[in-house]
Amino acid sequence: MxxxxxxxxxxxxxxxxxxxxxxxPEVAAILRKMLKDAGVDLPPDIQEQDDPMEVFRFSAQLGSNLNHATLKTLTALEVEAAATAEPTPGAIELIQRSHATGKAIAVVSNNSEAAVTAFIHTHGLLPTIDLISARVEPDPSLMKPNPHLVRQAIAQLGADVSRSLLIGDSVTDMQASKATGITAVGYANKPGKAKLLEAAGADLLVASIEELL
Ligand SMILES: [Mg+2]
Structure with a gap:
């Protein structure tokens, strides 16, 4: 750090x-119902899908109108969810301290830019965040593991790759970090995740954000 x-x-x-x-799962159910109401025949794996991001990924095969409609609904639901989202212990302090010590901070997220902005604003962090590189496009293939959002953050910050790191809790975060050459910090917040993140190329592993403080 x-x-x-x-x-x-x-x-x-x-x-x-x-x-x-x-x-x-409630968000995913709303998206599935929207697609069903639009006449889409959902395959079995999507009918049982509790991850709204996977329903959104599926929507890419349904043509531009339904893909855009899914993006719009998911974004609205994420903004609603952001209002009651619990901050991760240590996260707000990490952002504040990083900012106070002169580091540039970017949020790189598959969630919508609108939801990230809403959360950052609610928690008074807008002055501490230099950049939000998050989902705005309807094309789900641009989300991590695609390095697009990480590359965009590096370019817009003018960041030195050798002095950059990404803290993420998913295999896809590690993959996107490795593809851009920045240090991948795996946040293993659930049992069994450390192994998965390490196998995906994590350079460092932590079990809590406090460890980074
Ligand atoms: Mg994550």
Whole structure:
């Protein structure tokens, strides 16, 4: 952390639990119902899918109108969820301290830019965040593990890759970090995750955000 001049943080996990107040399975159910009401015949794996991001990924095969409609509904639901999202212990302090010690901070998220902005604003963190590189496009293939959002953050911050790290709790965060050459910090917030993150190339592993403080 002392060496890092550019701190990139994934949103859901390292910063907050996005769906702690508005559970992800409920969000996924609303998206599935919207598609069913539009006449879409959902395959079995999507009918049982509790992850709203996976329903959104599926929507890419349904043509531009339904893909855009899914993006719009998911974004609205994420903004609603962000209002009751629990901050991760230590996350707000990590952002404040990183900012106070002159580091640049970017949030790099597959969640919508609107939801990230809403959360950051609610918690008084807007002055501490240099950049939000999050989902705005309807094309789900641009989300992590695609390095697009990380590359965008590096370019817009003008970051030195060798002094940059990304803190993430998913295999996809590790993959996107490795693809861009920045240090991948795996936040293993659930049993069994450390192994998965390490196998995906994590350079460092922590079990809590406090460890980074
Ligand atoms: Mg995450």
């Amino acid at each position: 002392q060496r890092a001049q550019y701190v990139l943080l994934d949103f859901d996990g390292p910063i907050c639990d996005v769906f702690s107040g508005f559970p992800a």
